[in-house]
Every structure is written in structure tokens, then in C-alpha cells.
Amino acid sequence: MLLALLIAGKMLMGTGGDRPNREEKICGKQHFWRDKREEMGYRLQYSLLDGHARILDKNNIRKATGTMSAMEEKFERLVSGSFLKPGDVIGVSRALYDHYGIYIGDGKVIHYADKTKDFGRNVSIYETDLKEFTEGSEDYFVLHFPKAGGPPRKIRSSTNFDKNPREQTGIFDFLFKAKYNLFSPEETIERAKSRLGERAYNFTRNNCEHFALWCKTGVSFSRQVDMVLSI
DSSP states (O other), X not given: OHHHHHHHHHHHHTSOSEEOBOOOBOXXXXXXXXXXXXXXXEEEEEETTTOOEEEEOTTOBXXXXXXXXXXXXXXXXXXHTOOOOTTOEEEEEOSSOEEXXXXXXXXXXXXXXXXXXXXXXXXXXXXXXXXXXXXXXXXXXXXXXXXTOSSOEEEESOSOBSOOTTOSOOHHHHHOOSOOOOOOHHHHHHHHHTTTTOOOOBTTTBSHHHHHXXXXXXXXXXHHHHHHHTO
């Protein structure tokens, strides 16, 4: 029974990236946790039971938990003091969908949207301010691309959230197992700029997510569309 639970735990932790987290103080002895890295007051730990990871601050407050691959990247971003990096695929979770773009630095994002809202009659690819893109929210995410391949996963800027919307497993997760080539941050930004002014938006074939993932990987796909079609 214990072995079955451990295997199930590994399968669950193998999906998703940055898992829901409540900032809580970790107390007592930590028999099944080991430190992997410590820097700038943060500790990256891994579990001996199921291999997943977590990040603690200097006061033993849990700041994040998830797969080791995702936590290693979030750790680097927390330590650097700058969560966003030029060339990131950035997204923000609206009520019913995620909106995507490419962060190009200096507080600017290139995305596929109407000038006043995500959808409208004049949707195009254009450059906007980060604050406008997130609609003033400080809770957004960047996509993490696992080194082992598979679909990209979300890493949230927040360290205290109840859910990571639309991170459920879909058909795409089982189909997209091969490793992909990632363009450098500079190449990603150039690819985004090369399509400025485009007005060929299509919800199922050329939406904001298709655009952002194409800029980073050269592959145009939308996990959200996949999830809808798999229902």
C-alpha cells in the first residue's frame, strides 16, 4: 500500500509545475527533506518520499512547492530579485482563460489582443505596458520549459495562491513528449517583433497562446484549445 501511494504521489507531482501554496511556517523536524541549494536567504529542498521540491525563506516560511524542475527555475528567479526576464512567455489568468504574450524588457509586452481588451473587432499583435497587459495585477505567470521535454508549465509570480488555473492534464500532455528547441531570449523577442501589426487572429488556430509559444519554440500550439477540444 505504501509503495502504491508513493508511486501515485510521483505521478501527481510529475504533472504541473508551480503548485498551489499557502505561505506557512514549517515547524518540527524535517526527516524526509534535504537541502539542495541555499542562497540569498532562500533554501531549495527536495522530498525523499516523492521527489518533489519546495522553497523556504530564512524564517522557514514555505514560498513555493512543485516539481523539482519548476522549483529550480522559481528559486533562480526569487534569488535574482527580478521575476521577469526578457524573452519570457508571460501570461495572466483571467476568469475563464489565460492571456499570453512575450515580455521584451523595460516593462513592455508584445501580445495578440484588441487595444482596449483581449478580444474585440480590432485584434492585432502590438506592444503594450506590463501593467496594461496584467490589468494591474501583480499575480501573473511565466512558462517553464522542462529540460526533459513535455508541455511547458506555469510558474507564478505569487508565492501565496489557492489554485493554478488551467494546469490540468489534457490530451496535449500525452502527445507532446519530445524535447523542443528553445529560441534564445534575443531570438524570441525578434520573432515577436517580426509579427507586430499582424491581424490574422483565429481562436482555434492563431490566438495569443499560439503566438507566444511560436515565438519561443517555433511550434504554434494552444494548450487551452487542446483542453477545450478534449472535453
